[in-house]
Amino acid sequence: DQQVKQNSPSLSVQEGRISILNCDYTNSMFDYFLWYKKYPAEGPTFLISISSIKDKNEDGRFTVFLNKSAKHLSLHIVPSQPGDSAVYFCAASASPRNAGNMLTFGGGTRLMVKP
């Protein structure tokens, strides 16, 4: 089941540069998308989300872009900091108004930000 896919298992960027993490989905019923960050031995931490009625949502250094026609979203982190080094998961949900719905996760991208 590959409804949500993160094709890059890892990404390495220099401190201060932009990190771009990508995510593709196949289920056209998904209409709410989230990014989570995960450190080893911890649970996923919510970062930022976007509804399908928008194409961009920004929160500080984090911006999520959604391209519905391409079923693609991306997370931009700028400027990247060494503390951003973690595994980033894309997740999707259908019908956020029904908050009982499950999240479907991608496989994660390990981001390494080098000082």
Add this chain to the structure above:
Amino acid sequence: EPEVTQTPSHQVTQMGQEVILRCVPISNHLYFYWYRQILGQKVEFLVSFYNNEISEKSEIFDDQFSVERPDGSNFTLKIRSTKLEDSAMYFCASLRGQYNEQFFGPGTRLTVL
């Protein structure tokens, strides 16, 4: 800042034994979830719980699994007869209800020998 807590952090059990994983969701949250992550694999949904009943469950959540909210604060996942393949990190999550931004606990690492 309120957070989801889980106990124990690590549980080791013998195959065939029952285990209970415990979670305390954020206090004003209404929806509760269990997910698991087998080493090297994706985070997978197990079950969601609202208003004292299961609202959704995945194919993984078979008859060996059950959930309970026994006292209005704890939320438990029971595995009746553990198998080797149940070894995973189990994450509890909770949601207030307005959006779908679920907040996750730190996880319980279950090792079945």
